[in-house]
Amino acid sequence: MSDAKTHSNIVSKETKKAIKRDWQLYLLLMLPVAFVVIFSYAAYPGLRMAFMDYKPALGYEGSEWVGLQIFKKIFKDPDFIRALRNSVSFNLLDLLVSFPAPIILALMLNELRLMRFKKVSQTILYLPHFLSWAIIGSVAYTMFRPSTGLVNMFLMRMGVIEKGIPFLTEKWHWAVSYLLIGVWQGMGWGTILYLAAITSINGELYEAAMIDGAGRWKRMWHITLPGIKGTVVTLLIMNLGRVMGSSLERLKALDNTQVREFEYQLAIYIYEKGLQNSKFSQATAVGLFQSLVGVMLVLIADRVAKRLGEEGLL
Amino acid sequence: MFNKKEETTTSDGSRAIVRLHVSDFVIVAVLTILCSTCILPFWHVLVKSISGNGPVMAKEVFLWPKDFTLDSYVSVFHDKSMTYSMGYSVFVVLLFTALGMLVCTCAAYPLSKKRLKGKKFFTFVLMVPMYFSAGMIPSYLLLNNLHLLDTMWVLILPLVYSPYNMLVMKTYFQSSIPDSLEESAFLDGATNFQILMRIVLPLSKPIIATLSLFYAVGRWNAYSDHYYYITSDKLRLIQYKLQLLVEGAEASIQTALGDVGGAANTTTPEVLQAACIMFVTIPIIAVYPFLQKYFVKGAMIGAVKG
Numbered sequence: 001m002s003d004a005k006t007h008s009n010i011v012s013k014e015t016k017k018a019i020k021r022d023w024q025l026y027l028l029l030m031l032p033v034a035f036v037v038i039f040s041y042a043a044y045p046g047l048r049m050a051f052m053d054y055k056p057a058l059g060y061e062g063s064e065w066v067g068l069q070i071f072k073k074i075f076k077d078p079d080f081i082r083a084l085r086n087s088v089s090f091n092l093l094d095l096l097v098s099f100p101a102p103i104i105l106a107l108m109l110n111e112l113r114l115m116r117f118k119k120v121s122q123t124i125l126y127l128p129h130f131l132s133w134a135i136i137g138s139v140a141y142t143m144f145r146p147s148t149g150l151v152n153m154f155l156m157r158m159g160v161i162e163k164g165i166p167f168l169t170e171k172w173h174w175a176v177s178y179l180l181i182g183v184w185q186g187m188g189w190g191t192i193l194y195l196a197a198i199t200s201i202n203g204e205l206y207e208a209a210m211i212d213g214a215g216r217w218k219r220m221w222h223i224t225l226p227g228i229k230g231t232v233v234t235l236l237i238m239n240l241g242r243v244m245g246s247s248l249e250r251l252k253a254l255d256n257t258q259v260r261e262f263e264y265q266l267a268i269y270i271y272e273k274g275l276q277n278s279k280f281s282q283a284t285a286v287g288l289f290q291s292l293v294g295v296m297l298v299l300i301a302d303r304v305a306k307r308l309g310e311e312g313l314l
Numbered sequence: 315m316f317n318k319k320e321e322t323t324t325s326d327g328s329r330a331i332v333r334l335h336v337s338d339f340v341i342v343a344v345l346t347i348l349c350s351t352c353i354l355p356f357w358h359v360l361v362k363s364i365s366g367n368g369p370v371m372a373k374e375v376f377l378w379p380k381d382f383t384l385d386s387y388v389s390v391f392h393d394k395s396m397t398y399s400m401g402y403s404v405f406v407v408l409l410f411t412a413l414g415m416l417v418c419t420c421a422a423y424p425l426s427k428k429r430l431k432g433k434k435f436f437t438f439v440l441m442v443p444m445y446f447s448a449g450m451i452p453s454y455l456l457l458n459n460l461h462l463l464d465t466m467w468v469l470i471l472p473l474v475y476s477p478y479n480m481l482v483m484k485t486y487f488q489s490s491i492p493d494s495l496e497e498s499a500f501l502d503g504a505t506n507f508q509i510l511m512r513i514v515l516p517l518s519k520p521i522i523a524t525l526s527l528f529y530a531v532g533r534w535n536a537y538s539d540h541y542y543y544i545t546s547d548k549l550r551l552i553q554y555k556l557q558l559l560v561e562g563a564e565a566s567i568q569t570a571l572g573d574v575g576g577a578a579n580t581t582t583p584e585v586l587q588a589a590c591i592m593f594v595t596i597p598i599i600a601v602y603p604f605l606q607k608y609f610v611k612g613a614m615i616g617a618v619k620g
Binding site (some may be wrong): 014024026029033035036044045049079105108121126135139140141147148153155171184187189196216247248249252253277280283290 | 317320337338341342344346349351352353355356358359362373376401414416417418419420421423425427429430431436439440442443445446447448449450451452453454456460464470472474475480505506507510528531534535536537541542553554556557559561562563564568572584587588592594595599602603604606610613614617
C-alpha cells in the first residue's frame, strides 16, 4: 500500500518535472494533433455507415443498423464484381511490369561508366514523376490518337500501317498503354532507393569477384542483386498493399468512353456510386473492404518474408 | 560513394584505358531510348503549340515547328480563366506549403526528443492516419459537416498534416542535430522555443527546403480531391482545369469518331490544346532541374525510416 503510494508519488513528481520542462513541446504538439483529430480521426466514426442503411436525410441516428447486409449486397452487385475484377487484375499486372522495371533500370545505370551520361539520364528519367496525371494523360493523347497522334502519324507516314492504331481508344490496346505508361512514369524515380542500396554494397566484394574472373553478369547476379534483396523485399511488401487501390487520377487521365469496361475499377466505383448516386453505405463498405484487404496483404506478405529469412517491413 | 566504379576503372585502366564491351553499348542504347521517351513527347507538344494551324491539321508537324507562331499562347494568356487559375494555384500551393511546414515542424521537433514523456503515445496518434484512412465517403461527410466543401480550404486543410513528411523531418532532427548543442543551450537557460527557433531551425535548412518542395509539388500535381469536394469553377486548380479541357476535347473527338479521318478533327483546336498543356507543364519543367537533388535527398531520408 505505502509502496504503491510512494511509487505514484515519484511518478507524478517526474511527470510534473517533465511537464514543467517541456510544456512548450506539448504546446507545439497540440497543433498537429488537432489536425489529425479533426481531419482523420473524426472521419472514422463515419465507417459505421458500412453497417447501416444510411439515409442522408435521417443522419446516423435515424438510419437503421443492418449488420452485414450492405456487404452481402455489394458482393451481389455486378458493377462491384466488375470493378473488383478490373482492380485486382490491373493492379497485379501493374505490379508484374512496374515493379521489376526500376530494378533493371538501376542495374543498368549502375553499370554505366560514363558518369556525365549517367547523371543526365537520371535527371531525364526522373522527370515523369514530377508531372501530374493531367499532363501525362493529355500528352499521351497527343502521342497516341488514332489519326492525329504523333506515333500513328509517324507509322502511317513510314507506310508501316494504313489505319491508326487505337492505342487509347480500344480496350485491349488501352490496357497495354495504361500499364506501359505506368511503367514509364514510375521507373526512373523508382531507381533511387535501389541505387542507394547498391552504393552501400562493399566494394571489396566486386574486387574479389573480379580477381576470381567473374564477368559483369556474374557480378551483377551474385553480388549486386543479393545486395539489394532487402530493399526489393521491403518495397514489394509495400506495393502489395496497393493491389486493391488504384489512382482515380491515373484512370481519369486516360479515360474515354470506348474503354469503360476496363477502366471501371474500384476507385471509379466508389466515386460514381458514392458521390454521384449518393449510395453512401455501399461506397463506404467498398472503401472499408479495400483498405482492410490492403492491410491484410501487407501483414501476410510481411509474415511470409520473415519466414523466408528476410527482414520484412514491420 | 562511387568507390566501386573508381576501382573498376583504375584496375582496368592500367592496361586498357577503357575496355568497352558490347554490353556497354547495349546499355547506353537502351538508356538513350528510354530518355528520349521522356523528352520527345513534350518536345512534340511544344513544337505543335508554336506551329501554325494549317500544318498541324495537315499532319505535317512532327519534331520541328512549321509556320512558327505564338498565337496560341496569346490566346491562352488572353483567356482570363487560365491565367486566373494559374495565379490562384500558385497562391494555394504557397499557403499550403507554409501551413504544412508549420504543422510538420510542430510535430517533428517534440517527437524527435527522446526524453519527451508520452512520446510513444503521440507518435502513435500521429502515425495511424498514414496506415488507415476512413475512406472517401466518411471524409466527404465530415468535410460537409465542417462546411468546408467547395471552399479553397478544402484543398488545403485536410492534407496539411502529412505523416510521411513528419517522419522525414523527425529522422533528420535526430540524426543531424547533436544533442549536446541543445543541452548546453538548455543549461544557459534557453527555453524549448528559443532552442527550436535559434538553433535547430537554422541548422535544418536543407530539410526545410526538401520538405517544402515535397509539400509544394505534391499539392501542385494532385487534383483527385476536386472530383469529390469542388464544384465551383473559380476554386479549381490549374491541373484539374487541364484535365477537364482534355476530357472535353476527347469527348468531342469521340462523338465524331464514326468517320475516322481528317475531316472530323478539324473542329478541335489542337494547337490551342498543345499550348494549354505547355502552359501547365512549363512551370514545373522550369524549376525541375533545381528541385531534383532535394527530392532525391528527401526520398533517401524517408527510406531509412520507411
